[in-house]
């Protein structure tokens with residue numbers, strides 16, 4: 001596979017744009033499909049976090065057309081959004097969904113699975129365990145964020161098939177490399193590489209123009225996962241949040257994480273405490289990213305907690 005990360009915006013078909021003006025679904029526009037490669041479509045999310053304005057669809061998804069039907073990665077936040085997506089997929093692609101993949105256990109990514117009855121859900125073993133532990137609470141939280149009406153009919157669907165280690169599988173007639181990580185954005189992240197087109201769907205592991213949520217992250221694990229994904233040399237990467245069609249979401253995400261770590265290490269070496277460091281933690285380069293106000297300082301705190309331990313025990317000196 002070519003080791004270029006060049007991604008031409010001209011490769012994004014404009015066909016999806018027409019859908020923006022199409023019929024609204026319960027107050028939110030229908031999900032949009034953006035063609036990113038032969039038989040591969042990004043499904044863009046909107047907004048900084050799940051809320052009433054975006055009906056919970058804040059995370060991006062991906063649809064791949066295989067010989068047997070559509071493989072849907074991260075179906076979305078709710079039954080209603082799932083049904084809306086199903087209609088769009090059937091109209092645009094004239095195919096039904098035959099498999100679903102959950103990249104990680106965040107409710108805005110996975111709660112639409114029940115809109116595709118009898119379609120098996122695939123996830124890492126760790127994601128399956130985490131969903132079993134906490135999906136009831138996650139769903140309750142999402143209901144509060146998005147509203148009862150938008151979430152009506154949403155049921156938890158636990159993964160039926162699990163991925164205990166990185167693996168290449170033919171799913172729905174398409175060869176997919178499933179890359180499993182112990183703990184990066186959350187425990188058990190999965191990224192999906194379409195081997196035919198070199199398209200990587202990075203799930204929670206990459207963002208573009210979007211401040212990632214590091215609330216449950218392992219900084220070291222995420223940094224290591226990014227290095228592994230970059231080493232794969234994907235032809236293009238669709239991030240889990242932010243712009244579908246950006247030139248290099250993996251590099252954007254790495255730059256943000258590295259800048260956070262460099263700031264925290266500098267402050268630790270200078271003997272600063274967290275409270276005073278937070279007063280200096282503004283990073284103008286990322287102010288325009290979606291979610292900066294909501295998440296940036298929380299991310300500094302998260303990285304501080306992890307790197308402070310290393311610093312005290314000498315690993316970061």
Ligand SMILES: [Zn+2]
Nearest residue numbers: 104106185204
């Ligand atoms: Zn997430």
